[in-house]
Amino acid sequence: MMKKIAVLPGDGIGPEIIAQAMRVLEVLKADGLAIDWEFAPLGGAAVDAFGSPYPSLTQNLAREADAILLGAVGGPQYDNLDRPLRPERGLLAIRKDLNLFANLRPAILYPELANASTLKPEVVAGLDIMIIRELTGDIYFGQPRGIAVNELGEREAYNTMRYSESEIRRIAHVAFATAMKRGKKLCSVDKANVLETTEFWKEIMIDVAREYPEVELTHMYVDNAAMQLVRRPKQFDVMVTGNIFGDILSDEASMLTGSIGMLPSASLDENNKGLYEPSHGSAPDIAGQNLANPLATILSVAMMLRYSLGAEAEAVRVESAVKKVLAQGLRTADIYEAGCEKVSCSAMGDAVIAAL
């Protein structure tokens, strides 16, 4: 069965890093993997071409595809557009439209890149956390929301944090299942001492835990979690939390490694259809200069092979190739250190292809 991939290069460095990732897919296809792909715009590129950050062309392609590979969206030239036209609206729209509720964000320290971290080596050596962030609920999408004049005649603004039982239950199952495949430790992050929404979250987590007796479930307040990630990050195996806390903590956790240019992410629906993208942004400051690090995007391809395309062997093949180029001492500017060889985005792509 031929699997179809929707490829959305997006903005900024998106097209460059996607170009290198596509070379990897081309090799796998030439070697017999039954995949096919089609390109479409998302974010600013889509606003430029079709006047919408998630146009129907892209929507149709994304809906029919088995998996989506995304570069990155956003750029300063779009900052003054009306809210519905901003690039990040395209990202939020595709997540919601495709029901991609489970965002998996690994924070892994590659031994070769240990120096890149701002944390002391002994604190982060061997770091391997998987953060599972709920992605289609919470205050990101909750109604009511807006800016209005209140009863006292004063302007005020409001948003609604909201989770239903089924929304929490399904992300809990993803989290526990992930923990079962790893170290069997799950830390659920909440602010149950203040927010009813996360008190409810905690209650459901405890209930679902009964189906996974082997997993050790702990609970941590979000402020403490933000501290513990700095203090003793290796205490964590899998973390699960809501959309807004996950947005903050997953970025903090990636930065612990010092090499966010290495970190992929996956956003999955209930049937393991997923959108895959690097954890970093569109880096407009270096766009078009062949300087970007394509490895997070290439590792996103590996996640796609594993989770959505059922191609575990190919996923391992891609990951091994990435490890090989790191071992060879090749580094893009973002992860460069003295003694290594500084390479461009495309040269890094060349090396990965050679290593495949």
Next chain:
Amino acid sequence: MMKKIAVLPGDGIGPEIIAQAMRVLEVLKADGLAIDWEFAPLGGAAVDAFGSPYPSLTQNLAREADAILLGAVGGPQYDNLDRPLRPERGLLAIRKDLNLFANLRPAILYPELANASTLKPEVVAGLDIMIIRELTGDIYFGQPRGIAVNELGEREAYNTMRYSESEIRRIAHVAFATAMKRGKKLCSVDKANVLETTEFWKEIMIDVAREYPEVELTHMYVDNAAMQLVRRPKQFDVMVTGNIFGDILSDEASMLTGSIGMLPSASLDENNKGLYEPSHGSAPDIAGQNLANPLATILSVAMMLRYSLGAEAEAVRVESAVKKVLAQGLRTADIYEAGCEKVSCSAMGDAVIAAL
């Protein structure tokens, strides 16, 4: 004019660290500072004594006082109490009751304690950030909130993030005024790309900035701020943000120093009446063992002298005494390192008194 201090030891290590801080106040009083004080319970201690975490006795005292000195609240023996009886409810209630909307949380690295940080010395040396967190609004207090059955017959929970223009304006003024007294750089943290509430926050910050042309105002998304605190914390001078983002980021920032046992905090109303407390918690695991670090509480006394009692000279005197004991190599267990002298909570108090 005699100034009155309400002293609320609270729970856990609260009474021990407050005892040492009171010795400092006794010295200052003996030396002629016109202060007086009275004790009252808050949190778990208040539930035990009066069946409420913020009983009317405490409320009356706190309302009439010029300043409040708090130890810490909370402990495992209160975890299963009904929500309205939990110790942290006392803390939220006193903040709201006294309109303590401006929470000032410094994250300072003491040169003598540089090794305590999990970050590399060059990343944190000289770190001196002031985080200003709005403390009486946002999703902490927003209505509606609760857990209920929705139209589809499913249970769901919700909370409301909410800020009025005047709430944002008054914290903005505190933030800009603070920046004027420091490095004149203010970073306002929001999630304006997703949340209308923080888009509104940003708009008001920009408006208030016109009254402080010397301050350089920047804006940062909260996820990026959580990253930048790890990546390059010294880029920040003053940060201002809402209640929930401030809860997370201020804890993350304190942990960058590695010695949260050293960090005080102030929560002020419009007239500089304030509640002062250490940034750390009630540490039930070491309570009653004379092991706690009293320095954050003693430094909270210094903040109280400066902000609420108009006693700048005395504030400097207390801060100098703390620096002196650090220079002498005295360390409580939490900040101990080889080559220093490990001392108890009360012995640290002795040393500060001697240094005064």
